[in-house]
Amino acid sequence: MTDAYRFDESSTEKAIAYAKIYAGTNYSPAMETVLKVAFSEKRNLPTFRLKSSDTILLSGYMKKWVGAYLAGYNNRPSVRTGNCSGTHPDPMAKTILRARIPGLENNLADKIVAGHSLLMTIENNIGELLEEYLAVKLSPLGWYCCWGSTIDAVDFCKADGSLLQIKTSDNSENSSSSRVRQGTPIEKWFRRFSRRPGVYNWESLNRMLGRPGYVSESDFRAFAEKTIAANPACIYIAANHLLNRP
Known part of the structure; x- marks a missing residue:
């Protein structure tokens, strides 16, 4: 801003x-x-x-x-090709893991560390999958995605000037989004409650849209599964990744 x-x-x-x-x-x-x-x-x-x-x-x-x-x-998930991460896990993570669980086999410890790194990559993609899902669902209702952060700290807008900011979780707000709301009314919605496992906030968005049951966690999951199946390359996994091995 x-x-x-x-x-x-x-x-x-x-x-x-x-x-x-x-x-x-x-x-x-x-x-x-x-x-x-x-x-x-x-x-x-x-x-x-x-x-x-x-x-x-x-x-x-x-x-x-x-x-x-x-x-x-x-660069939306349905069409992009993911890149190999340039960072590598700290070897100390495996050392501490095996010290904490002394009976843990070396091969399994390697897979846990490699899997954790992969899950971090996947978690970073959840927000982008959510953005694309809502772009598909909301555009027929007149809400358009502000691709590429083309309105500062706003994810969707309507022709009448309405603004919407989305987050994957209730604890993922940043300072930029707070600054914008001090000067401009922005509707804010988050997908899940970080401290309440399995509890989601979709009905809040449905009320905002005036469309009961229009979007849901099950529909979002189906969209994510379909998107990844159609374009698995959107999330980079090396052919020799440990989780691809027996």
């Missing part, structure tokens, strides 16, 4: 014109809706590390904005 930018050209129509140029055939009514909402309150535009004290070239800013939107859209 930033104070309102000063652009060399200040009309939303100009921003739309640039977006159409940079997006080309990828321009869509959904992108236009997000763009109009973003420019209706310029304090909520992404900064792209630009100085708010400077006059910003609208053409250059829109090139970055469209690039961010399309990069986010094209």
